[in-house]
Amino acid sequence: MLLCIGPEGTGKTLLLRRLANLTKPDINLTTVPTVGMNITTISQGPDLPPISIRELGGSMAPIWHSYYGGVPKVMYVIDAVNLTQLGEATMLLMDLLSHPRLRASQCTV
Ligand SMILES: Nc1nc2c(ncn2[C@@H]2O[C@H](COP(=O)(O)OP(=O)(O)OP(=O)(O)O)[C@@H](O)[C@H]2O)c(=O)[nH]1
Ligand SMILES: [Mg+2]
DSSP, X not given: OEEEEOSTTSSHHHHHHHHHTTTXXXXXXOOOOOSSEEXXXXXXXXXXXXXXXXXXXXXXXXXXXXXXXXXXXXXXXXOTTXXXXXXXXXXXXXXXXXXXXXXXXXXXX
């Protein structure tokens, strides 16, 4: 299962909802902060298996590492327009990239 993480309010839930509903233009744009996790299944078409992505809320950043075991790919989402959050986003990304559990599984971020 893939992991989708990033600081609070960067648009992870909305992005995954969009990816899961590419053929439906009118998705609900209202979200609530993810407390815990959301699992989204994204179809890849008739010949490929669906992908499951686990989103962890930004408020869970201190325990994101508990979910790194065996993860082949991480989607790290930032809000590039939110300049006040970029410092935090960078620090969390550095923690992520240097985490031994992800390095051991040769995870792609
Ligand atoms: N205009 C605009 N608003 C967005 C976009 N992505 C997210 N939002 C809004 O930003 C707010 C937060 O989005 P979420 O998708 O809940 O953010 P999140 O990263 O899942 O947040 P946490 O679960 O708290 O970590 C919501 O009100 C969204 O509707 C975008 O691309 N454009
Ligand atoms: Mg969310």
